[in-house]
Amino acid sequence: MQPKVLDLFAGCGGLSLGLSQAGCEIVAAVEIDQWAADTYRRNHLGVEVIQADIRSLDSGYLRERFKGGVDLIAGGPPCQGFSVSGKRQYGHIKEQNNLVEEFIRVVEAVEPKVVLIENVSGFRTGHIKPGNPVMSYLKVELNRLGYEFDARVLQATEYGVPSLRRRIFVVGSRIGFPSSPFPIATHSAEATISAEPFISTWDAISDLPSLRASEGVDEFVPYAHEPANDYQREIRAQSSGVANHIAMKHTPRLVERFTALPQGSKGYDLGRTAGRDGEGPVTIYKSNNQRLIACEPSLCITANFQSTYVHPFQPRNLTAREAARLMSYPDTYYFCGKRTQMSSGFLKKYGREHEDFLSQYNQIGNSVPPRLGRAIGLQLRSLLSFPETQDQDRRFTALPLIEESA
Incomplete structure (x- = not known):
């Protein structure tokens, strides 16, 4: 029972x-x-x-x-x-x-x-x-x-x-x-007699198809690689492929910035040299983008993670599927609705409250x-x-x- x-x-x-x-x-x-x-x-x-x-x-x-x-x-x-x-x-x-x-x-x-x-x-x-x-x-x-x-x-x-x-x-x-x-x-x-070592970001997502900005599809596509560890084997059980794996759209300039971002660093740390004459104030890239460290567990997946974290190796933000993997959802789990959504404040301002629902990113970041x-x-x-x-x-x-x- x-x-x-x-x-x-x-x-x-x-x-x-x-x-x-x-x-x-x-x-x-x-x-x-x-x-x-x-x-x-x-x-x-x-x-x-x-x-x-x-x-x-x-x-x-x-x-x-x-x-x-x-x-x-x-x-x-x-x-x-x-x-x-x-x-x-x-x-x-x-x-x-x-x-x-x-x-x-x-x-x-x-x-x-x-x-x-x-x-x-x-x-x-x-x-x-x-x-x-x-x-x-x-x-x-x-x-x-x-x-x-x-x-x-x-x-x-x-x-x-x-x-x-x-x-x-x-x-x-x-x-x-x-x-x-x-x-x-x-x-x-650290691994002990009674405990296994933490599962890292790369342990969780290394087998997923590589994507550049704007690439990917929402529906199921075949796996690109064999599972590399027990976590991936468990998460892929009974799934024929991977879905909800679409990269965010980024400008070439943003891709360039992400490319220069070391693991563990934040987008805020990226700056430009001073103004045209070399003497003006430094321009700071004011974003909360943080590049995840491959060999460590991910930072906390939040409801707005679409602009919070950068893939440890690829110059883009995380996909919904990558975040779902980091939250331990199996690949059979399909997320409905739009990938991202405008803020409630914006929708209310323009009389569009009837469109105010939780995006795939919101759903994953809010969940247990x-x-x-x-x-x-x-x-x-x-x-x-x-x-x-x-x-x-x-x-x-x-x-x-x-x-x-x-």
Whole structure:
């Protein structure tokens, strides 16, 4: 028997995929965005996708539809309001932060045995509203509903994901904590008896077809090379080729700049000598482009990574497929919608809010890496006392409590 899961704020389905890989059954997913929901439907056949604003779902409907049929409610309320970058550093609290209250409302209606909330590490110090820290709110509310409470920050690279990504996981349990709800690390900077070495950027993407700026197609094309390592063999399993692999359009000047950019350096570091007479101020290339280091895990894949990272060897930004590889999505996973999208502010300014959906890049950058979801899914499955299936990856079985990951 498999634990049954309701995934809230499901996005393109990274957490659902990881939980499914851990042997859980996703009975339904709630997601408001059209393109993210399209991606979810395409890759999670048979799962009911409720495309709606969670605030519009009546508690009575949720109770009637899911109470008694869901063991685990999981999900990540929108995280932008909890990030320590942007306006939050000046005390601004986003309206989306109160969606945590909606998550608790669903929990109260459905009464699952276990609750899992995922968010950025800044969630620990964030506020739902002034004077109401989100972690204190969750502890009080989950305790009120009969759940024990625990939380831990996990680093994705320590669970076989080839990119840095620190995320907090909050677990509430109505059946107590007979063992830790958090998995022990399976990877480290140096190989040990109990841990494999981190998976590098090049380990993840070296077999993908080489592209110049503007090259590539969105649909599946045959692989250009044989898999070079176990990670690539696993990620390519059951796939006949690679999709969503289109390079960004770059001007010849930008390609030239990227060509001159060493690994580990930023586009901001590139400058020009002074003005025409050699005495004017230096012109700085003000961009956040950073060239990834091939032999190290990627930096954190964010929602705007299309202009954040440069391929370690090729003079261009990353493709959606390369980022999906770095987030541990299998090559069978196809992302719907446009590759990139204009900003919400721009669309609103010109009365085009109806076009405001999450691009492929947004979907990938906002999601939970499936391998990280699988690791915590196996731990929660053990907590729910469901036996592990014979074919499950043994590296992710329940293990003792550990301290917060770096």
